[in-house]
Amino acid sequence: GAGVSQSPSNKVTEKGKDVELRCDPISGHTALYWYRQSLGQGLEFLIYFQGNSAPDKSGLPSDRFSAERTGGSVSTLTIQRTQQEDSAVYLCASSLRWADTQYFGPGTRLTVL
Amino acid sequence: AQTVTQSQPEMSVQEAETVTLSCTYDTSESDYYLFWYKQPPSRQMILVIRQEAYKQQNATENRFSVNFQKAAKSFSLKISDSQLGDAAMYFCAGDYGGSQGNLIFGKGTKLSVKP
Numbered sequence: 001g002a003g004v005s006q007s008p009s010n011k012v013t014e015k016g017k018d019v020e021l022r023c024d025p026i027s028g029h030t031a032l033y034w035y036r037q038s039l040g041q042g043l044e045f046l047i048y049f050q051g052n053s054a055p056d057k058s059g060l061p062s063d064r065f066s067a068e069r070t071g072g073s074v075s076t077l078t079i080q081r082t083q084q085e086d087s088a089v090y091l092c093a094s095s096l097r098w099a100d101t102q103y104f105g106p107g108t109r110l111t112v113l
Numbered sequence: 114a115q116t117v118t119q120s121q122p123e124m125s126v127q128e129a130e131t132v133t134l135s136c137t138y139d140t141s142e143s144d145y146y147l148f149w150y151k152q153p154p155s156r157q158m159i160l161v162i163r164q165e166a167y168k169q170q171n172a173t174e175n176r177f178s179v180n181f182q183k184a185a186k187s188f189s190l191k192i193s194d195s196q197l198g199d200a201a202m203y204f205c206a207g208d209y210g211g212s213q214g215n216l217i218f219g220k221g222t223k224l225s226v227k228p
Contacts, residue, residue: 033215043204045215059215089156098214101148104158 002026004105006092012111013082021077021108025094032075033095033102034067038088046090049075050098082112115140115209119219126195127227133180134190134222136205142166146208148216149179149190153201161203164188192224200226 005024013019025032034046045059049069060066064083069075079086089109093102116139126132138147149161164172164181171179176196180189192199202223206216 031214035215042220043216043218045217048215050214091156091158093158093216095214099146099208099210101146101160101163102216103160104150107156107158109156 004092004094004103006090006105006108008108009106010109010111012113014113015084016081018078018080019082019110021079021090021110023075023077023092023094023105025073025075025092026103029094029096029103030072031095031098031100031102032069033093034075034077035091035093036061036088037091037107041088043091046077079110082110084112086110087112115142115207115211115217117205117207117217117219119205119222121222122220123223123225125225125227126192126199128195128197130195131191131193132195132224134192134203134205134224136188136190136219138186138188138205138207140186140207140209142209145210147179147181147188148206148208149177150204150206151199151201152204152221158204162190195226197226197228200224 007022030051032049036044048056064080067077089107091107092105095102118137145166147164151159162174176193202221204221205219
């Protein structure tokens with residue numbers, strides 16, 4: 001079946017603007033993860049959803065970052081008042097259940113000018 | 114601390130030759146999973162191979178195999194008969210069973226394949 005999809009593929013925004021990044025997990029996968037990949041920090045875990053449970057937000061770098069997952073499927077990562085240091089590739093992954101193999105989407109490259 | 118370390122920022126191999134990418138890790142957990150992911154310039158993170166820590170047998174997937182040394186906390190990836198399409202960033206990652214279930218990644222090794 002279809003893999004994890006993410007949109008947009010690339011996003012350029014101005015400092016201070018809000019952005020929304022979307023992730024469509026593999027159908028039937030209950031666990032969903034967001035990671036950030038930047039040159040200086042490598043791959044960092046941001047947030048994790050399991051089914052309809054409240055997400056674990058402990059990895060979010062600041063309160064400008066938030067995420068939601070509607071109906072246990074599609075997830076949106078929102079970054080408010082973007083800063084230049086938010087420039088990175090944002091990767092989404094899903095797995096059948098917690099602790100199963102994670103399958104990644106193609107990522108969204110965010111550039112904050 | 115739970116960590117994954119890749120000490121080779123870049124590696125190069127001749128087409129059709131064999132190359133080994135190194136990875137060491139640290140965890141106090143007894144049950145965990147280790148992975149190698151490949152990330153070509155397209156950015157898509159592709160699963161290469163997975164190893165369950167409780168299995169002594171090294172995982173193999175076609176031309177890709179691992180050398181899992183649990184006592185030494187070492188998890189290297191061997192690519193045999195290297196092909197041009199193998200050129201990519203390779204990330205070693207550990208799933209140590211934390212409450213979040215998130216992966217902990219190494220910094221990556223950039224593999225070049227020379228024709």
